[in-house]
Amino acid sequence: MTANINLPRILRIGAGASRQLPEVLDELNLKRPLLVTDAFIVSLGWLDTLEAQLSEKGFSHNRFTEVVPDPTSDAVTAGLAVLRQGKYDCVVALGGGSSIDTAKAIAVMAHRDQPMRHYKVPNSIADGLPVIAIPTTAGTGSEATRAAVITDTESQEKMLCMGLGLMPIAALVDFELTLSMPWRLTADTGLDSLCHALEAYVSKKANAFTDTIALAAMTAINTHIRTACQQPDNREAREAMMLAATQGGIAFSNSSVTLIHGMSRPIGALYHVPHGLSNAMLLPDVTAWSISGAPARYADCARAMGMAESSDSDATANQKLVAGLRLLCSDLKVPRPGEFGIDAQAWQQSLELMTQQALDSGSPNNNPRIPNAA
Numbered sequence: 001m002t003a004n005i006n007l008p009r010i011l012r013i014g015a016g017a018s019r020q021l022p023e024v025l026d027e028l029n030l031k032r033p034l035l036v037t038d039a040f041i042v043s044l045g046w047l048d049t050l051e052a053q054l055s056e057k058g059f060s061h062n063r064f065t066e067v068v069p070d071p072t073s074d075a076v077t078a079g080l081a082v083l084r085q086g087k088y089d090c091v092v093a094l095g096g097g098s099s100i101d102t103a104k105a106i107a108v109m110a111h112r113d114q115p116m117r118h119y120k121v122p123n124s125i126a127d128g129l130p131v132i133a134i135p136t137t138a139g140t141g142s143e144a145t146r147a148a149v150i151t152d153t154e155s156q157e158k159m160l161c162m163g164l165g166l167m168p169i170a171a172l173v174d175f176e177l178t179l180s181m182p183w184r185l186t187a188d189t190g191l192d193s194l195c196h197a198l199e200a201y202v203s204k205k206a207n208a209f210t211d212t213i214a215l216a217a218m219t220a221i222n223t224h225i226r227t228a229c230q231q232p233d234n235r236e237a238r239e240a241m242m243l244a245a246t247q248g249g250i251a252f253s254n255s256s257v258t259l260i261h262g263m264s265r266p267i268g269a270l271y272h273v274p275h276g277l278s279n280a281m282l283l284p285d286v287t288a289w290s291i292s293g294a295p296a297r298y299a300d301c302a303r304a305m306g307m308a309e310s311s312d313s314d315a316t317a318n319q320k321l322v323a324g325l326r327l328l329c330s331d332l333k334v335p336r337p338g339e340f341g342i343d344a345q346a347w348q349q350s351l352e353l354m355t356q357q358a359l360d361s362g363s364p365n366n367n368p369r370i371p372n373a374a
């Protein structure tokens with residue numbers, strides 16, 4: 001089997017990488033960026049700093065700052081209106097996955113007329129304006145994926161859109177931007193990265209390239225996630241988590257996510273549970289249910305994360321994996337849906353819809369054990 005690998009053309013990784021935006025735009029011969037971010041990032045002053053750098057170097061630029069969490073097709077339409085008012089030749093995303101996905105969607109819709117939902121068909125988006133992604137969370141890995149997750153405003157479906165046009169041309173991966181993340185956001189986004197790496201490794205689409213990257217990411221995340229939460233200024237932990245997030249993105253984008261992400265998206269869309277948290281709510285139970293489909297692969301994950309010894313049998317490693325994931329979720333205070341405040345009756349009533357959306361998304365078909373609606 002041949003593995004097909006897609007990556008950003010430029011990856012700059014390390015402290016201060018985000019300050020190299022003018023240099024990277026020059027390298028790509030891009031002159032008129034539209035900057036996309038959310039109001040909170042604006043309040044941190046980071047957009048002003050970036051814009052001052054661009055002005056100093058003579059770039060013509062503008063901003064769209066109306067990104068919303070779990071970005072909607074309406075927010076993309078609003079961004080598109082700004083894009084179409086000027087002659088921008090690229091889109092720069094500054095922020096978490098919501099900003100990056102909004103920027104990607106604006107960039108690919110620039111020359112398309114159909115609504116976003118038309119493009120939820122896999123690989124239907126081959127091209128778009130170049131996107132330069134500057135992540136500020138260590139989580140989604142969207143800076144290095146050919147995916148954008150957009151909620152259709154009409155149907156409330158959280159759509160996974162995939163295609164080469166959604167791969168950023170460049171990613172500036174600067175862990176210093178994550179030092180400001182509070183405890184909860186650090187935990188949620190770090191757990192999202194862990195799910196990406198674990199799902200990529202156990203996926204039916206896993207390959208030798210993604211395997212090594214996924215294992216490295218799992219090792220780093222389980223080593224550093226608690227420290228990153230407890231000691232927000234710990235640069236070693238932040239740097240490791242940021243690299244692992246990008247690696248998790250590369251891994252799943254070139255393999256796939258599986259049942260956890262398939263079930264998580266409808267929970268996020270209907271109940272506005274932060275994305276990493278809805279993954280984490282599912283992580284131990286979905287893992288326990290799926291292990292029989294690929295016991296040796298799950299045992300590798302347990303060993304990579306230091307949850308099992310190399311001398312443990314696969315069966316023992318698998319038991320330790322589920323226990324280790326439960327402990328991690330408990331340490332990181334991952335709530336059950338009811339504890340998050342989701343009404344039990346509403347949850348029950350929405351199960352059929354959520355099940356349908358999960359199965360329709362395609363991700364569960366890559367799970368080592370294939371689920372059905374029941």
Ligand code: NAD
Pocket residue numbers: 038039040041068069070071095096097098099101136137139140141142145146147148149177178179180181182185189192249275276
């Ligand atoms: P987010 O972008 O929604 O940000 C969450 C909040 O954190 C926002 O209020 C934001 O302003 C704030 N924030 C961001 N960086 C911060 C920082 N450094 N310090 C303090 N606050 C900061 O969160 P996210 O988890 O990064 O992104 C989630 C979205 O990404 C979801 O919609 C999810 O479906 C999507 N996603 C996309 C991909 C992909 O490959 N395209 C992969 C996984 C998830």
